[in-house]
Amino acid sequence: MEGQLNLRERKKQATRLLLMETALALFEERGFDDVSVAEVAEAAEVSKATVFNYFPTKEDLVLAGAKYHIGEAAQIVRERPVGQTPHGALRQYFMEMLRSREPLTGLSDHHPVVMRVHRVVSRSPELTLKAMHLRHRSAELLAEALMEEGGSELTARLVASQLMHTQHVLSQMNVHRIHSGESSEEIYPDAVATAEHAFGLLEHGIGDFMRREAEPSDAFDVAFHVEPGHAGAEGGGHRRTAEGEFREAPADRDRR
């Protein structure tokens, strides 16, 4: 059920991979800005037009992977259980990701390609900017999710951007330490503590914002639709405990 794609399809994926890999190698060596798409094409033994066939822009050669994760935060929030705030859901999710060393957290010791991408991005202002754009889009999507539950546009956008940016700053810190040579195992405890700190910073500000109060009675294409009726079940924003109370780690909630 895995390899039985078209010959065509398989070739496509192969050249796609090839393009990303050769591009990454060149960018790593000489910097994103000092390598032209034509050079990438030549190195991959392919025409320039083909490169743009696979990747709409030069940056996508590097950021295509990251692009996949836009909308993740919004999804997590939409799927959160009754009684949990968006903040709580994302906080928990981030902790789970830390635990399973997801690339997005920056703790990507064991994932060399991700590290190379990070390095290339961090060394190119242009790529850094584009990455910021992706984050912005994520925040917009998250804001939409919040608004679907009845949040005001303003508050939704504020909270969304705060949440997304918190994650980003946390990831950046981890990336930085990894690139300084520390291992993800060394960093992990600090990463957890810091994340607690950062989300705590937010929690007191947006603590009870839009805590979900009832389960969706029906599945629409988008999963919300708050049932009027039982507004009880406060339950509260999981008080800071030791840091071991999460559900088992998801491990592959996002393939790449």
Next chain:
Amino acid sequence: MEGQLNLRERKKQATRLLLMETALALFEERGFDDVSVAEVAEAAEVSKATVFNYFPTKEDLVLAGAKYHIGEAAQIVRERPVGQTPHGALRQYFMEMLRSREPLTGLSDHHPVVMRVHRVVSRSPELTLKAMHLRHRSAELLAEALMEEGGSELTARLVASQLMHTQHVLSQMNVHRIHSGESSEEIYPDAVATAEHAFGLLEHGIGDFMRREAEPSDAFDVAFHVEPGHAGAEGGGHRRTAEGEFREAPADRDRR
């Protein structure tokens, strides 16, 4: 003391103005992306090279004005009085700006050029992105200011980005309403209330973060240096009152 610049200097400013104005007009008419720099040059009866002499990139034709304000937030924080938090200083400053209808708040009824710029920017994804970049830079500078006072890098970056983004979301709301035809006078009360709300959201999260407590023992190259002596007058985080307790509006703290 105003008009006695060089002929040269005066001409330079004139063509600079001319370029911005003709570019703005063209962009307004046909959209930023559908007007080439060459066309702007032609319309202004100038060579393409000259355009790039005055403005390093096409976007600068529109965003040069905004660029001026990078660093403002950092400055405000550095110059804040003893006993005030960064949050409090920026909140107060934003309220003052609202009061004097500063363009940056979005309440720029009376300032047609600013409105046109806003419109052009909002209709071009590229410009929107670049504007975001400017905000990001502002946040970085603010974070630096916070770190100079001993904040951890992580917390400084988090708080800085939250503060900057709050301002941006507030401004955007105002811009949007202005462009929907409301007058700044109509909007003002809402704008104030909303700003209170937004900064309140943050306040409970970052309330006492780095409240300045004592004077720096020495003046560094950076320009702060609070006069020791009257450190009393706690007064503190100006408790939410009616909304009229601010110092007289600055009116021209930034010329453009």
Next chain:
DNA sequence: ATAAAAACTTGTACCCGGTCCATATTCATG
């Protein structure tokens, strides 16, 4: 097996933003 259709690649020419440079023009100054 083979021919036609569909999908993909390629080269080429082109547009645009941006840089470089050598030449020409304009302003400032003694």
Next chain:
DNA sequence: CATGAATATGGACCGGGTACAAGTTTTTAT
């Protein structure tokens, strides 16, 4: 008015990106 400095100009050039017509490969139908 002459000379030097600042600025403007046109033109060549580069890299990202698009458009397109012509070729090549894979699929599919016969």
